[in-house]
Amino acid sequence: PPADIAAAVLAGRVGAKEVAAWAAMEAGVLRKLFAALWPGAGIRDRIMANDRFVLILGLELAIGVVSKMAAEWRERSSRGAFWQELDFVASDMALEVIGDFTLVYLLSPASATAPPPSAGLAKLLAALPAHFTQPGPFSLAQRAATIGYKGCMFWMVGLAASMIGHSTTVALMNARGQDTSALASVLDNSVQWGNFMGVSSNLRYQLVNGWEARGLPALRLTPALDTALTFSLRFANCYLGGEMWIWSPP
Numbered sequence: 001p002p003a004d005i006a007a008a009v010l011a012g013r014v015g016a017k018e019v020a021a022w023a024a025m026e027a028g029v030l031r032k033l034f035a036a037l038w039p040g041a042g043i044r045d046r047i048m049a050n051d052r053f054v055l056i057l058g059l060e061l062a063i064g065v066v067s068k069m070a071a072e073w074r075e076r077s078s079r080g081a082f083w084q085e086l087d088f089v090a091s092d093m094a095l096e097v098i099g100d101f102t103l104v105y106l107l108s109p110a111s112a113t114a115p116p117p118s119a120g121l122a123k124l125l126a127a128l129p130a131h132f133t134q135p136g137p138f139s140l141a142q143r144a145a146t147i148g149y150k151g152c153m154f155w156m157v158g159l160a161a162s163m164i165g166h167s168t169t170v171a172l173m174n175a176r177g178q179d180t181s182a183l184a185s186v187l188d189n190s191v192q193w194g195n196f197m198g199v200s201s202n203l204r205y206q207l208v209n210g211w212e213a214r215g216l217p218a219l220r221l222t223p224a225l226d227t228a229l230t231f232s233l234r235f236a237n238c239y240l241g242g243e244m245w246i247w248s249p250p
Contacts, residue, residue: 001019001022001023004041004113004114005019005022005113008111008112008113008114011115013111013112013113013115013116014048014111014112014113018048018049018111019048021047021048021049021051022044022047022048024051025044025047025048030054031047031054034054035047041113041114042105042110044113045110045111045112045113046105046108046109046110046111048110048111048113049108049109049110049111050108050109052212052230053104053108055227055230056104056108056212056230056234057101057104057105059227059230059231059234060100060101060103060104060234061097061100061101063100063231063234063235063238064096064097064099064100064238065093065096065097065100067238067239067242068092068093068096069089069093072088072089072092072093076088076089087172088169088172091165091168091169091172092165095161095164095165098161099157099158099161099197102154102157103154103201103205106130106150106153106154106157107130107131107150107205107206107209108130108209109129109130109131109134110130124145125149127142128142128145128146128149129142129143129146130146130209131146131150131205131206131209131210131213132144132146132147132150132206132210133206133207133209133210133213133214134209134210134213135213135214146206147202147203147206150202150206151198151199151202152198154194154197154198154201154202155194155195155197155198156194157197158190158193158194158195158196158197158198158201159190159191159193159194160190161193162186162189162190162192162193162194163186163187163190166183166184166186166189166190167186169183170183170186196244196245200241200244200245201241204237204240204241205237208233208234208237211233212230212233216229216230
């Protein structure tokens with residue numbers, strides 16, 4: 001194995017199950033290529049900690065992309081403007097992919113191949129679980145802190161993504177000479193989306209991850225049924241999130 005994995009094994013941070021997951025990844029093609037495309041060891045370490053990581057990420061992206069494209073087609077085609085507004089569609093789809101990837105990535109446990117920080121806030125944060133229901137010897141305080149910590153991370157991601165997306169929409173409309181007076185300001189819209197991501201998305205996705213980490217293994221399903229149930233739960237979560245955003249107060 002690579003030097004960092006070997007050192008982590010000798011230090012007791014990585015166990016046989018994780019090394020086996022790394023070996024399985026190396027023996028494959030898609031997961032190995034996917035891990036190699038990502039800078040650093042973030043994807044590799046998540047695959048080592050959870051061999052379903054790529055499956056979960058793929059399902060989340062597929063659900064989000066298909067649902068978003070269907071909504072774009074329905075809304076823009078009703079005005080006969082889908083093909084004329086492909087730049088809007090591309091912008092919206094890019095933000096959807098970034099958001100879905102971030103939600104899965106930030107809540108996925110990772111193997112401790114790198115030495116943990118030795119002091120300060122970084123040490124405290126590194127000791128937190130990936131999601132508040134992650135199996136492991138975590139204290140109640142650590143699990144509670146994870147809700148707040150991940151909420152802050154999601155808030156920042158939501159704020160940044162909305163600022164980019166809303167600014168792009170305004171710029172494209174201005175370039176077409178369209179009236180933008182009815183749109184919410186970039187800052188107001190971005191803060192609202194950050195709040196939604198930090199509270200609703202944070203809690204919903206942490207619960208989904210908890211069910212997948214604790215509930216699914218207990219059912220001892222076949223791989224096909226496991227995948228079908230994972231898809232169904234994440235589809236329902238995506239639909240619920242869309243409804244909650246629509247009905248959230250301005």
